[in-house]
Amino acid sequence: MKSIVVTGAAQGVGLTTATLLAQRGYCVTMIDLKPLEEQVDRLRATGAQVDGMSGDVSSEPFVQQLAEWISRKRGGADGLVNNAGISLIAPAEETTAAQWQRVMNINLFGPFLLCRYLGAQMLARRQGSIVNVASVAGLAAVSHRSAYNSSKHGLIGLTKTLAAEWGGRGVRVNAVCPGWIKTEMDVADQGSGAYSDADIVNRVPMARFARPQDVAETIAFLLDADQSGFINGVSLPVDGGWIADASWDSLRIRTRS
Numbered sequence: 001m002k003s004i005v006v007t008g009a010a011q012g013v014g015l016t017t018a019t020l021l022a023q024r025g026y027c028v029t030m031i032d033l034k035p036l037e038e039q040v041d042r043l044r045a046t047g048a049q050v051d052g053m054s055g056d057v058s059s060e061p062f063v064q065q066l067a068e069w070i071s072r073k074r075g076g077a078d079g080l081v082n083n084a085g086i087s088l089i090a091p092a093e094e095t096t097a098a099q100w101q102r103v104m105n106i107n108l109f110g111p112f113l114l115c116r117y118l119g120a121q122m123l124a125r126r127q128g129s130i131v132n133v134a135s136v137a138g139l140a141a142v143s144h145r146s147a148y149n150s151s152k153h154g155l156i157g158l159t160k161t162l163a164a165e166w167g168g169r170g171v172r173v174n175a176v177c178p179g180w181i182k183t184e185m186d187v188a189d190q191g192s193g194a195y196s197d198a199d200i201v202n203r204v205p206m207a208r209f210a211r212p213q214d215v216a217e218t219i220a221f222l223l224d225a226d227q228s229g230f231i232n233g234v235s236l237p238v239d240g241g242w243i244a245d246a247s248w249d250s251l252r253i254r255t256r257s
């Protein structure tokens with residue numbers, strides 16, 4: 001049975017992805033800062049093979065400990081989903097150095113550490129698939145998110161670099177770039193008054209938010225070598241056409257009638 005590590009798995013996209021992968025017969029290790037007992041128990045009750053480990057993806061000692069554990073218990077990881085991430089909405093000129101550093105640590109340095117330690121195990125066995133969860137904000141700029149946008153652009157840069165470096169040794173590295181999704185992250189961001197549902201729906205040709213399931217299905221596709229075995233280094237939008245569409249809002253809305 002293939003062993004996959006999913007970070008940020010306590011809720012939102014990470015939990016939906018871990019659940020889908022467990023249903024598809026993968027052995028899933030769920031990672032989060034938050035406790036995971038409830039989620040793990042619920043999945044185990046369905047017969048799924050899941051484990052949970054609480055820790056910070058930006059802590060090198062934690063990631064080392066995770067890699068040793070996976071190596072001992074599962075003979076190494078076959079796949080990795082770097083999904084844990086945080087948002088930060090602030091004008092660039094008001095973003096503090098500490099805020100910037102925190103976003104970079106969790107959204108970019110953490111995925112690097114996981115790729116570094118779990119990727120080394122995959123390289124040793126000359127097979128594996130890594131999916132990094134970036135964002136449309138990794139492909140284009142959304143104002144008031146200088147640290148977040150930069151971290152996601154950086155994550156796409158890391159994805160391409162590792163795809164180039166590791167593809168020849170059997171390890172594929174890709175990214176997904178979701179549009180806005182209704183998760184706890186969105187609730188918190190909308191709670192700050194930064195945007196409304198209508199702002200997002202009006203911006204998307206397909207006139208809706210992304211669903212966690214849309215993203216999870218795309219991740220599962222990229223993990224599965226039978227379906228995506230020659231796909232390496234892509235940053236795939238899961239955004240209902242957001243990035244493709246340069247129309248102004250009133251024109252986009254007119255196309256719907």
Ligand SMILES: NC(=O)c1ccc[n+]([C@@H]2O[C@H](COP(=O)([O-])OP(=O)(O)OC[C@H]3O[C@@H](n4cnc5c(N)ncnc54)[C@H](O)[C@@H]3O)[C@@H](O)[C@H]2O)c1
Nearest residue numbers: 008012013032033056057083084085135180181183184185
């Ligand atoms: N929600 C959106 O609109 C949206 C859009 C595009 C991309 N994304 C990206 O998708 C991913 C998942 O987002 P979500 O909406 O499910 O967010 P979420 O806030 O609902 O869940 C993120 C999870 O990551 C965990 N986490 C945060 N920091 C961590 C750390 N240092 N170590 C371990 N776990 C940590 C949190 O505890 C939480 O359980 C993120 O990378 C986010 O940037 C989200």
